[in-house]
Amino acid sequence: MKINTTKSKLLLSVLATAMLGSTAVSADDHKPNDIAIAIHGGAGTITRANLTAEQEQAYKDKLQEALQAGYAVLDDGGDSTSAVIAAIQIMEASPLFNSGVGAVYTWDGEHELDASLMEGKTGNAGAVAGVKTVKSPIALTREVMEKSVHVMLSGEGAESFAQKQGLELVDNSYFNTDHRYQQLLRAKEKIKASEQPEQQAWEYLDLDYKYGTVGAVAVDKEGNISAGTSTGGMTAKRYGRIGDSPIIGAGTWADNDSCAVSATGHGEYFIRYHVAADICSRVKYQNKSVAEAGDEVIHGVLQEAGGAGGVIIIDADGNIAMPFNTEGMYRGYMKADGKAHIAIYREDD
Numbered sequence: 533m534k535i536n537t538t539k540s541k542l543l544l545s546v547l548a549t550a551m552l553g554s555t556a557v558s559a560d561d562h563k564p565n566d567i568a569i570a571i572h573g574g575a576g577t578i579t580r581a582n583l584t585a586e587q588e589q590a591y592k593d594k595l596q597e598a599l600q601a602g603y604a605v606l607d608d609g610g611d612s613t614s615a616v617i618a619a620i621q622i623m624e625a626s627p628l629f630n631s632g633v634g635a636v637y638t639w640d641g642e643h644e645l646d647a648s649l650m651e652g653k654t655g656n657a658g659a660v661a662g663v664k665t666v667k668s669p670i671a672l673t674r675e676v677m678e679k680s681v682h683v684m685l686s687g688e689g690a691e692s693f694a695q696k697q698g699l700e701l702v703d704n705s706y707f708n709t710d711h712r713y714q715q716l717l718r719a720k721e722k723i724k725a726s727e728q729p730e731q732q733a734w735e736y737l738d739l740d741y742k743y744g745t746v747g748a749v750a751v752d753k754e755g756n757i758s759a760g761t762s763t764g765g766m767t768a769k770r771y772g773r774i775g776d777s778p779i780i781g782a783g784t785w786a787d788n789d790s791c792a793v794s795a796t797g798h799g800e801y802f803i804r805y806h807v808a809a810d811i812c813s814r815v816k817y818q819n820k821s822v823a824e825a826g827d828e829v830i831h832g833v834l835q836e837a838g839g840a841g842g843v844i845i846i847d848a849d850g851n852i853a854m855p856f857n858t859e860g861m862y863r864g865y866m867k868a869d870g871k872a873h874i875a876i877y878r879e880d881d
Contacts, residue, residue: 564753564754565751565752565753565754565755565848565849565850566751566849566850566867566868567603567606567607567750567751567752567753567850567867567868568606568750568751568846568850568852568865568866568867568868569599569602569603569606569615569616569619569748569749569750569751569846569865569866570748570749570750570844570845570846570852570854570863570864570865571595571598571599571602571619571620571623571746571747571748571749571844571863571864571865572745572746572747572748572794572796572842572843572844572854572861572862572863573591573594573595573598573623573628573629573746573861573862573863574629574630574744574745574746574796574861574862575796575797575840575841575842575856575858575860575861575862576744576858576859576860576861578858578859578860578861578862578876578877579859579860579877580877583876588876590628591628591862591876592874592876594622594623594626594628594629595862595863595864595874596864596872596874597622598619598620598622598623598746598748598864599619599864599865599866599872599874600866600872601618601619601621601622602615602616602618602619602748602750602866603615603866603870604618605618606750606751606752606753607870609752609753610752611752611754611756611758612651612652612750612751612752612756612757612758612792613649613651613674613758613760615748615750615752615758616649616670616748616749616750616758616759616760617649617670617671617674617760619748619750620647620670620746620747620748620760620761620762621668621670621671623746623762624668624669624670624746624762627709627711629744629746629862630712630744630745630746630763630764630765631645631647631669631744631745631746631762631763631764632645632667632668632669632707632762632764633706633707633709634707634709634712634764635707635712635763635764635765636712636715636716636744636764636765636766636767636768636769637712637713637715637716637767637768638765638768638769638770639720639768639769639770640770641713641716642664642704643664643704643707643708643764644662644663644664644764644765644769644772645660645662645663645664645666645669645707645762645763645764645765646659646660646661646662646663646669646762646763646765646774646775646777646778647659647660647669647670647672647673647760647761647762647763647777647778648660648673648684648760648761648777648778648779648780648783648784649670649673649674649677649758649759649760649784650758650759650760650780650784650785650786650792651677651756651758651786652756652757652758652759652786652787652788652789652792652848653754653756653757653788655787656677656678657677657683657780657784658672658673658674658675658676658677658678658680658683658684659673659676659683659684659685659778659779659780659784660672660673660676660684660685660686660690660778661684661685661686661687661690661774661778662686662687662690662772662774663686663687663690663691663694664691664704665691665694665701665702665703665704666690666691666694666699666700666701666702667699667700667701667702667706668699668700669762670760670762671699672690672693672694672697672699673760675693675694675697675699676690676693679697680693683780684778684780686774687772707764712767715767716767716768719767719768720768723768744763744764744796745761745762745763745777745783745795745796745797746761746762746763746796747759747760747761747762747777747783747784747794747795747796747844748760748794748844749786749792749793749794749844749845749846750792750846751792751846751847751848751849751850755788755848756788756848757786757787757788757791757792757846757847757848758786758792759784759785759786759792759793759794759808760784760794761777761778761783761784761794761795761796762777763775763777763796765777765799766799775799775800775802775803776795776797776799776800776802776803776807777795777799779803780809781806781808781809782795782799782802782803782806782807782808782809783795783796783799783802783807783808784808785808785809785811785812786812787812787816788848789816790812790813790815790816790847791811791812791815791822791825791845791846791847792812792845792846792847793807793808793809793811793812793843793844793845794808794843794844795807795808795841795842795843796841796842796843796861797834797839797840797841797842797856797858798839798840798841800839801834801837801838801839801840801841802834802839802841804837805829805833805834805837805839807829807830807833807834807843808843810829810833811825811826811829811843811845812825814828814829815847821851821853822845822846822847822851822852822853823845823851823853823855825845825853826843826845826853826854826855827853827855829843830842830843830855830856830857831855831857834857835857840857840858841856841857841858842854842855842856842857842858842861842863843855843856844863844865850867850868852865852867854875856878859877859878860876860877860878861875861876862876863875863876
C-alpha cells in the first residue's frame with residue numbers, strides 16, 4: 533500500500549500541535565499556589581497584667597523568628613511539612629515555650645516530650661510520646677512518618693529509633709529552665725494541699741500549669757498542607773501521662789480536602805472530642821469555612837464540655853483561623869505578601 537507522505541506529515545504536525553496545546557493547558561492548570569503559614573506558642577491565662585513589656589516583646593520577637601523560618605522554606609519552593617518543622621524547631625529551642633528547651637517538669641523532676649506531624653496530601657503521619665533525650669521531637673516525627681512502618685513511637689523505643697536515624701540526642705537536663713522548675717515546686721505544693729493529691733485533679737492547678745504547646749500549619753506552592761505540634765505536656769504530670777499533642781486527630785490533623793490543624797489546651801478534652809479532626813470534618817462534609825468550623829468546635833463543643841484552649845487552622849487556599857477560648861494565645865501568621873501578623877491577647881483580634 534502506498535503512503536501519502538504529504539498527508540502523513542500534515543497529520544503528524546496536527547498531532548504535535550495538539551499535544552503541545554494539551555501540555556500548555558496542563559501547565560496552566562498547575563499554577564503555583566499562594567503560600568501561607570500560621571503558628572501558635574500555647575494558650576492560657578495570658579493577659580497584659582501577667583507580662584512585662586520586655587516579656588511581651590520577647591514573645592513577639594520569637595514568634596516572628598519562627599514565622600520567618602517557616603515562610604522562608606515555603607518562599608524557596610519547599611514543602612509545607614519542612615516549613616512546619618522549621619517553624620516549630622525555633623520554638624523548641626526557646627525557653628519561652630513549653631516545648632524542647634523550656635519544657636515543663638514532670639512530678640519526678642524530668643521532662644517528657646510529645647510531638648506529631650501530618651501531611652494533607654498523603655494522609656501520612658508520625659508521632660512520638662514520652663521522649664526524654666531527643667533534642668528536636670518534631671524532627672523525630674518526620675523520621676517516624678517516612679522511615680518506619682508505624683505512626684507513633686514512645687519512650688525508650690522512640691529514642692532508640694532516633695539514634696538509628698542519626699538524630700541528635702541530649703541529656704534530659706538540656707531542657708531545664710529555672711522558671712519551669714519553680715513552677716513545678718509551686719504546683720506540687722498546691723497538689724499536696726488538695727483533698728486528693730494522688731488524683732492530681734485539674735481544678736487544683738491554674739491554667740499556666742496545664743497549657744503550653746507549640747505548633748504550625750502551612751500550605752506550600754503545590755497547594756499541599758501540613759500540621760505539626762510539639763509539647764512538654766503538663767506541669768507535675770505523673771504516670772507517663774500523654775496529652776493530645778501526639779495524637780493524630782486530637783491535637784494534629786491535615787487533609788488537603790479540608791484543612792490542617794494544630795491544637796493547644798486541655799489535652800484530655802481535645803482527645804475525648806477529637807478536636808482537630810472534628811474541625812476539618814465540618815469543613816469537608818458540611819462545607820463550613822475554617823473560621824466557622826473552628827468557632828463551632830472551640831467556642832461550642834469544647835467550651836460547653838468544660839475544655840479550654842485553642843487551635844490554628846489553614847486550608848489549601850491559604851485561609852487561616854485561630855480561635856481560642858482562653859484569655860490569650862501566642863499566635864501569628866504570614867501569607868503571600870510576606871508580612872508577619874503577631875498576636876498574644878484576646879483583644880489583639
